[in-house]
Amino acid sequence: MEATPALEARPLMDEDTFRENFSQELKPHKTYLCYEVELQEDDAWIPVDEFKGFLRNQVTKHRRVGTEGKPRCHAELCLLELIPSWELDKERHYRVTCFISWSPCPDCASQLAAFLGKNSHLSLRVFASRIYTKFAGYETGLRQLQAAGAQITIMTSEEFEYCWKTFVDHQGTPFLPWDDLDKYSKMLSKDLKGILQGNWTWS
């Protein structure tokens, strides 16, 4: 009964899942989100390791007439359901960081913004691998989220490597960037900057 120290095994993402979902070239019909929390102490951010993890969006398995399936849940809303369970001290200030494979859709962005408005003890940073442009108004959504105080950024090799080390079951192997990682990251960063500044490049 001395097998493991008080260190609880945290679930880790397998390597393929990470690569398949965070590579900018692939566009899987699912979203993964890695999250972590830090507590503000003077000028420093202290990691709160117990609330570190990852999740993915939830889908209804079977849809049948007359059956009330569990509603689909985008990854961001899964996170919003999770945060209250952490019971963070409202007298202190925390920073929640998430690394997400698709940027928030307009609805999620709006809900995140509302959440930040109601939780002034929390700050939010969003690092996205890709920009989710499927739904009309995605630009406005991202701007709204930024206006609510969130920091929104495209993941660079630095964040990919951090996620690999922190959330992936990497078996001790170092992060090997995929082809064109930096190229896509720079391209998407430029796109996001334009969006957040209110420029439109597409009609």
Added chain:
DNA sequence: ATTTTCAAT
């Protein structure tokens, strides 16, 4: 080049 877009036609 406009793209497998938080699926399921």
